[in-house]
Amino acid sequence: MSAVCIMVLGTTSGAGKSWFATALCRHYARQGLSVAPFKAQNMSNNARVVPTPDGHWGEIGSAQYFQALAAQARPEVRMNPVLLKPEADTRSQVVLLGQVDRALTDMPWGGRSERVWPHIQESIDELRAGHDLVVIEGAGSPAEINLHASDIVNMRVARHVGARCLLVTDIDRGGAFAHLYGTWALLPPEEQRLIRGFVLNKFRGDATLLAPGPEMLAERTGVPTVATVPMLWQHGLPEEDGVFDDRSHAAGAVGTTIAVIAFPRISNLDEFQPLKNVPGVRLVWARSPAQLVDADWVILPGSKHTSADLAWMREQGLDQAVERHTAGGGFVLGICGGLQMLGEALVDPHGIDGNAPGLGLLPLVTRFEADKTVTPTSARFATDLPGPWRPLAGVQVDGYEIHHGQTVPHPAMVAAGHHPYPVIASDASGQPLGWRNASGRVLGLYLHGLFEHPVVLQALFGIGTPTLDRVFDRLADHVAACFSPGWLDALAHP
Secondary structure (H helix, E strand, O other), X not given: OOOEEEEEEXXXXXXXXXXXXXXXXXXXXXXXXXXXEEOOXXXXXXXXXXXXXXXXXXXXXXHHHHHHHHOOOOOOHHHOOXXXXXXXXXXXXXXXXXXXXXXHHHOOHHHOHHHHHHHHHHXXXXXXXXXXXXXXXXXXXXXXXXXXXXXXXXXXXXXXXXXEEEEEEXXXXXXXXXXXXXXXXXXXXXXXXXXXXXXXXXXXXXXXXXXXXXXHHHHHHOOOEEEEEEOOOOOOOOOOOOOOOOOOEOEEEEEEEEEEEOOOOEXXXXXXXHHHOOEEEEEEEEOOHHHHOXXXXXXXXXXXXXXXHHHHHHHXXXXXXXXXXXXXXXXXXXXXXXXXXXXXXXXXXXXXXXXXXXXXXXXXXXXXXXXXXXXXXXXXXXXXXXXXXXXXXXXXXXXXXXXXXXXXXXHHHHHOOOOOOXXXXXXXXXXXXXXXXXXXXXXXXXXXXXXXXXXXXXHHHOOOOOOHHHHHHHHXXXXXXXXXXXXXXXXXOO
């Protein structure tokens, strides 16, 4: 028998679909059900490395990765068969079942839907065959009537599996009842019938003031408002869709200020979520030189378009600000694309990313190759790390790599017999994963996920953060308490 499917739809992007679906995954897993998450197509530069059915490695959106962990399931590519990774305002790299598909990437947007739908259908059918319950996340709004005919992520999926749909809205934005009614009204009758309940999310205030809104909405639609979910600040999960909180964060007295350069095409920003939870750490998303002035560390994160983001840095004067930061005794960490920027040059013979001079803070050269490195990685840090990185000496951590660029010491340095590029970390085979400059103030690392390790946080800051299991349980408790007793369990009943 195929699994029951519960689908979380939203009236808008940012309504809270991702973390709400995560909460449902953990709630139902705690009921003893075999649960899998699913999102047909995700658009995000936040990705994780997971297994493919043929025994290789591929990418899925980070939201489905965390949902799988919440569901106590092994993350895999069928949980997010299509991933769009934006490279510019009008162009995205298409990842199909974990692998970059160049033909789909080059194809006009409107022609992709029918090409990828069979893979989406097969993926969810296989997940349904192997689990008791599938929790499906929609994308944006299901009522984008200009896109309805080519829909592959919302109601087409819901119709295919007969999903029991919850429609979630962000009441904190205002206009929640209009959003819910308008979304429902724009759906054809056969899709309206799939909506089992409305959810008012991110509520602040006195719930008695909502009346008679829910009752009037039910009269007009026949759909009950089944839950009002209070605002949950600092819920502990990374933000989805490349959205981050612009506010500076610090719990307690500030001991360390970390400025993360917020490139236009920033990627894998979700790996910095743990830093927001560390007492005494103030995390700043920096877009101007002024935001680096008081920073102890500056982090250049991953980028989906390294050369373009490097050009943006220069336009903002951030390149000079980073140089002033290091000259003044500050520390810089580049991760993946950020590492590539710190080198002398970006070389692109295949038209992947673009040629560009680097910042020149590390004697390295990056060449963009046609084949993409996508792999889980175990790294061990060197034993002679300087400065604030010294506590990581000899520490081994697991993470992942996602990059087209391949980085090596500058050929001119090698030819001259100079080696001013100490390796700071290597993988299990001894291949370098990171380098530092002579002073040790500038580090570059290909490993994603560094700050997600309790041993790293303990070493660097002397404190741990809540485990993901505690985060998932808190989310599940928070959401389940907002429904009438037994309602969620009845929704999942075959």
